[in-house]
Amino acid sequence: MGRPDFEQFVGESLPALMRHAHALTGDVHAGEDLVQDTLVRMADVWRRIDREGNPLGFARTVMLRLYLRGWHARRRRPTMQPLVETAAAGDAYETVDVRESLRLGLAQLPRLQRAVLVLGYLDDLADEDISVLLGRRPATIRSLRARGLRVLRDRLSADITDLEVSRDTH
DSSP, X not given: OOHHHHHHHHHHHHHHHHHHHHHHHSSHHHHHHHHHHHHHHHHHTHHHHHHHOOHHHHHHHHHHHHHHTTHHHXXXXXXXXXXXXXXXXXXXXXXXXXXXXXHHHHHTSOHHHHXXXXXXXXXXXXXXXXXXXXTOOHHHHHHHHHHHHHHXXXXXXXXXXXXXXXXXXX
């Protein structure tokens, strides 16, 4: 129950934690920082977590709470909005452009909306489970999801329209 168990947990869980953190933050480097802060907090109480079981669930809960408390605001770095070029007709990488638009759209959502979408679609949690994690009513969770999806749908529709206009002019 000493340090080797914690190191084993980190080694086995790091890919899943990184994927989760990247989905929440929308940035690889911010995701790495969030995982690191999560693991630091877990190391302090590892013996208790190890005895109680489900360390991955505990890690995700810690990560989510850090993220929702405005963690990224304290770690704010100057960021540049990446230039997204539209794909040419027949471009094999067109799906990459759509995926990038989706990633940028997620990054623009408020934290709670983004967290609801990540928990619902990445972690496949039910509204009731998400409501417990976020301390909100299930109806609020449904509302946050609907608003977040509407923003993403509008963004993707606009980007697809821009892509079609760009193809027509070339």
